[in-house]
Amino acid sequence: MLDRTENIAAAVENWLAQFEDALTMPDDIGLKALFHPDSYWRDVLALSWTLQTINGRDAVLKTLKAQAAQAAPSGFAIDPDRAAPRWVTRAGTSSIEAIFRFETALGRGDGILRLIPDAANGNRLKAWTLLTALEELKGFEEQLGVARPRGSAYSRDFRGPNWLDLRKIATDYTDRDPTVLVIGGGQSGLCIAARLKQLQVDTLIVDRELRIGDNWRKRYHALTLHNQVQVNHLPYMLFPPNWPTYIPKDKLANWFEAYVESMELNFWTGTEFEGGSYDENEGRWTVTLRRADGSQRTMRPRHVVLATGVSGIPSLPDIPSLKNFAGSVIHSSQYTDGEEWKGKKALVIGTGNSGHDIAQDLHSSGAEVTMVQRSSTLVVSIEPSAQLVYSPYNEGTLEDNDLIAVSMPLELARRSHALTSDKSRELDKDLLAGLERVGFKLDFGEDNTGWQFKYLTRGGGYYFNVGCSDLLIKGAIKLKQFADIDGFVADGARMNDGKIITADLIVLATGYKRQEELVRKLFGDAIEQRVGTIWGFGEAQELRNMYVRTGQPGLWFIAGGLAQCRIGSKHLALQIKAIEEGLIPRVVNSTMPETAVA
Template identity: 70%
Template sequence: MLDRTEDISIAAESWLAEFERALEHPDSHTLRPLFHPDSFWRDVLALSWNLQTLNGADAILNELPVLAGRTAPSGFKIDVERAPPRRVKRAGTDTIEAIFKFETIQGRGHGIIRLIPDTHDGHTLKAWTLFTALEELKGFEETIGSARPRGQSYSRDFRGPNWLDQREASAAYADRDPTVLVVGGGQAGLSIAARCKQLSIDTLIVDRGSRVGDNWRKRYHALTLHNQVQVNHLPYMPFPPNLPTYIPKDKLANWFESYVDAMELNFWTSTSFERGSYDAANQRWTVVLHCRDGSERIMHPRHVVMATGVSGIANRPDIPTLKHFAGTVLHSSGYHDGEAWKDKNAIVIGTGNSGHDIAQDLYSSGARVTLVQRSSTLITNIEPSAQLAYATYNEGTLEDNDLIAASMPLRLAKKTHQMITEQSKQFDKELLDGLTQVGFKLDYGEDDTGWQFKYLTRGGGYYFNVGCSDLVARQEIALRQFSDIETFVPGGARMKNGEVLEASLIVLATGYKPQEALVRQLFGEEIAARVGPIWGFGDEQELRNMYTRTGQDGLWFIAGSLAQCRINSKFLSLQIKAIEEGLLRRTQA
């Protein structure tokens, strides 16, 4: 085993060498000395063909020999083209971190090993976290770099179809069906379609918007991204260096349009996915699309990827007396800007990001605004607090940082975000105290894990403060609790104390229904039951039914931030390619 050493490169290389030797005849006896008792292993497709996390040396040693026996991992080496081994602090623990590469029977992968001393074994350096991820399939590498398509040669048929002719014919699908149909053309849909394109998988995106990017372009006027540009690149095509730190919605929408053109993605606008059914005998779908010209098109893809976001259907809560209100009622998804409401009274129900942003937009347009809180909400200033979660992306390469982000097991990720939340509370103390004084109900997420885990478990319940919280604390935007409303009346809302909040507009910033509702609507109860819950964490410590095979053959889900979609689209596309090439079963059953 390893002795203590100050040479971190030698320490990492030695561990990998001993790990590879142990895997030649893998069993708990040969592997146990390498793993800290409180260790973690996250594998993404490389050995397990799943996204899975194991906690503790005993769990790892039960599973690793079996999976290694099937996949024959070998060639574990420090990747000299990535960040060199280094000392870092992760989840509050000092550790040696090293990026390595390896191979299996079917593919090539990258991983991260983190070593800490075992105080019960002479401070011997052992694996604290091990991450293994499939990078590419042997024989089915992406068509990029040196493998790029050659296109037309110097010897050309001047009477034959040129590049534009070929692109138009490819996108028309007049004589074929796509292998993969992607429903939704936001960052999730573009990311998975681009990945599939580079794996030579015929893929079509359909989206209801009349232009590529309308899912951002048609949101409310003042919207910008809440995290910084360096985190948000799409696969293969990073943003140009002159983009602003926080990307405005219209600029992002226009970039999506450029991305589709540059990456040569097949994309049908003004096309809605109406319904789908699965033919198990032929392993294909029958889907009905409503097209731009009003016609219906029936297609038979082998895979359907739902890329409609964390939530697809607006949630309009049942408020029985709201029907008495004589003014305008909008869900936040239908709100665009506040110019029409200047000098008028508006009520915004909901205190997440959309509720606050809409309230601030109305206030900036000259409306008199009351923000109504339904439940406690996490508030964090957009700088520096909301950016702490992305600190690693401020240095190093995007590829290394994506690997680091994917490598953290759930329990340690939660610990990290508890630390970030505590730090944020100190940074934001003045603001939070001011909100408390005006009666705003605060929380910091389950077990104080902060906004990131609110997003990962429920898709909302927080606000990145870009000024609205300051307006609330100064009482320039009024605050009321929904529980204090007795009834809605033609002129607004009557409170339990008899006060009437006058309003011409009520905005329901009440979020969206879970994706299960959309699956039920499009595919029926049986398929929805077969898939089960989507998003949030299950027993396997992974997001449920996201980026992986589901209980329904040929039905996939991808959603999340631009970073999540960039990272996980690779893994989803590799699974689809492996299925198409006969390397992987279509379901996890």
Template identity: 70%
Template sequence: MLDRTDDIALSAENWLTEFARALEHPDDRTLRPLFHPDSFWRDVLALSWNLQTLQGLDAILTELVLLARRASPRHFRIDPDRAPPRRVKRAGTDTIEAIFSFETRDGRGHGIIRLVPDADDGHRLKAWTLLTALEELKGFEESVGSARPRGQSYSRDFRGPNWLDQRRASVAYADRDPAVLVVGGGQAGLSIAARLKQLSVDTLIVDREKRIGDNWRKRYHALTLHNQVHVNHLPYMPFPPNWPVYIPKDKLANWFEAYVDAMELNFWTDSRFERGSYDEATGRWSAVLRRGDGSERVLHPRHIVMATGVSGIANIPDIPTLKNFSGTVLHSSGYGDGETWKGKRAVVVGTGNSGHDIAQDLHSSGAIVTLVQRSPTLVTNIEPSAQLAYATYSEGSLEDNDLIAVSMPLALARKTHQMITEQSKQFDKELLDGLNAVGFKLDYGEDNTGWQFKYLTRGGGYYFNVGCSDLVARREIALRQFSDIASFAAGGLRMKNGEELAADLIVLATGYKPQEALVRQLFGEELAARVGPIWGYGDGQELRNMYMRTPQRGLWFIAGSLAQCRINSKFLGLQIKAIEERLL
């Protein structure tokens, strides 16, 4: 193994030079010696125009030879403006990691190579993981930095419309249709609209709320983000350096409002997307919108981007006896503040983040709270355990860390999160023992992959402890199992052991239906069946129908955390731009 830093850089450069030479006339014979037998290649649009992961030497070489002949990748070099080649540990493996740049016939890209020695080939350094990701399209670069628009600085028309007049006309869509209609104005909608704006693709966001940011502002009173500020920036416009580590919901909501103004995004508030149908002959949608004044507007965009979140419709479980309860029943999406319930008895059904946070808020307001668990739940302390997944973001640039996040194949990401889960269990042992003692049912995700994969596969099922678990462990918040409830009655709950549990309020923190339910509601059964499952992993190593072309032409999906939306909006925007310019 090489030890000196110079040798690390030289090793990466030598591998990249050999790789570039092999791609000039790509074939199995010249490429095979460069890749480890147990290797991975993730291509994000650069060569394949898809988001795809190949695992195993033979699968990689078959695809790489084919795609390289089509895309003509060239001009590979270690990028001097990114983190230099370095020795790091990824998914428990010591590796040399280097960031490089390259070009294809259509665009420019960045990639990451990780080299490990092949013990069966004289410990020769070979590619363990390879990322090739499209950064920009040639001739259609973003209007940022040196390419920023000049505006009216020169050749001003003093009698013509000024900037404000132009913005008002742009937002009104009185005489045109947008090329892209984005449904949903949270972080997903803002991210993709901002990307498309810089690519000069006419884009309109519509949201049913009356004010930009209300999708955060109107959530329960005590809500703050559960991951830290340095991970959560939106594209192009990072949060100010004096912002708190954990962002309060109202502060984030106000930032969304400022972001729309600063980035000049076209946004219609109080506008509900009611239904859509696609005309194959014209390649356009008929999108029916209901405006706040009751009027109807039909737009005909070429693309619709659903940016309504991982899930959009509240999941109200069918509990036949719940109608017997004479008190107040709320879904967690309708819960506001616990002060109203001071001195009252509250039952919160559901033990994910929302259920725990609402239970703690009610308890802090003086309510007598019982938390009802429906299924085993992953619990991890918000610090340090929940932040371990973002460890790389504590060092280096945001751009480098986003690229590192993109570069991790699913199989290695799962292994990484299994290691994080084991580490978290050690950090949180005292808390977990306390929860076990009071009968709280714990789990750690499928194959011990932790909270991140619970989110990626089902959108929930975990709690970042900010104090509620301690209250449960100390029995200050009571715990019951849903399976022990016999029925609901006028005054509360009847347990199977004959006990009666009085309640004035029942909060159903029971999550949301998957996005397929919303697609069926808005576009009909036939289109929903054509698109298929959304979110989670199927047979492949990519999230299903997310950030990529779907079986329905012109229909796209974007969702996830602020970081996921920031990262993947770039790739979604590039695909839409490529289609608009007939490159794809």
């Protein structure tokens, strides 16, 4: 086995050189010798202008050869500015992992190669996984660092508008429409707007809240992020090094305000997006915005980005008898603080993160709380179990770790998360046993793939224990199963045995409707059907309709946690820029000649 750094690097350089040569050959013989039979290729825009994952050597070679002929990739070499090639273990398999760089006809890219020995071929090192990812477009590079804009220091116009005047003109949109309209000013909206700003694409964010950051600031009083600070940076501006490991909601909300100001993002608060229609001939939307003062503004952007997150319209379960309840009924999105319920009785229906956190907050405020479980729930301790999936971010650079995250094909990511889930279950065995003793129904995700795949497939269904599970085990918070409730009466919930669980408050921690519902509400049935399913994984092994061109030209989707939005926003922004510069068609599978592939 190669174990010296120079030997590992030489093996990688040799493979990359052979790979580049083989791509230009008329047959597949050279390429076939470089890939393991059980190999994977993930391309992020670089050769395909979409996000795609190909499994198996024969399928990889067929697609790679066809797309490389159009994209003309070249200059494959180890990137000296990134982590050096090294042995790692990914998805339970030991491999040489190397970060490389390359160019295409229109862009520059980064990639990750993983080599493993092929026992059937004399242990020759062959590609197990390959990532090719577009990083920038030639001629449209971001103006960062030494390439930063010079400003007006050397050509000051003392009679003309200053920086503040120009920012006001840019933000007011009195004489123009934005090229891109972003709906939603949370992390997804800020990330895509910041990326587009650096690519010099005129972008406006609109949000119905009256203050930037209110989408976090108005959440329940005790909320903090459940993953750690090193994972959650926004593009271009890292959180200060003295920030706490787990960021409080109000601290994050205030950072959003500072971010918008520092990154010079155009943002309209108190603005409701009322809907829009698309003109196929002109390639533009006609949309209606209602401002805080009640006035309306019609705009005609070329692109609309729906950045409202996975959590859009609250999902209210159909419980006919709930109308009999005489107390207060609220959705978890309306919950703010437990102090007003001190000494009262509360039922919290739902056992995801929000349900647990709200139940714990009510209990801490002196309320008598009963949680009602509707379906099995995945539970992991906040530390270390919930953080295991982010362990690569504890070392190395953010850029390297983001690329590593992107590089894992779906099948291997599922395998990796199943291994992590096994480790979590062992670490949390006492906690889980205690929950089972009190009747809590547990699961560990589809095929044991853990909490993150629950999020990626359904947007919830799990809880990071920060104390509520312990309260359930001790009996300080009671637990009931929804199936044991016969119906609701004026005083509370009547159980199947006739007993009444009295309550003053019922909190429906029942999640949110799928994004398709919001698309239908804003754009109508035809566009919703044209787009199709959003979120979750389809046959293409990628999140459906996320960060890529959709069946509806000019309509884009971005959602997820801060890390996911930081990564996905780059991919989305590059596509919009490429469309605006005429490098790729705005319609997927257009008849436009495919010479416009980076």
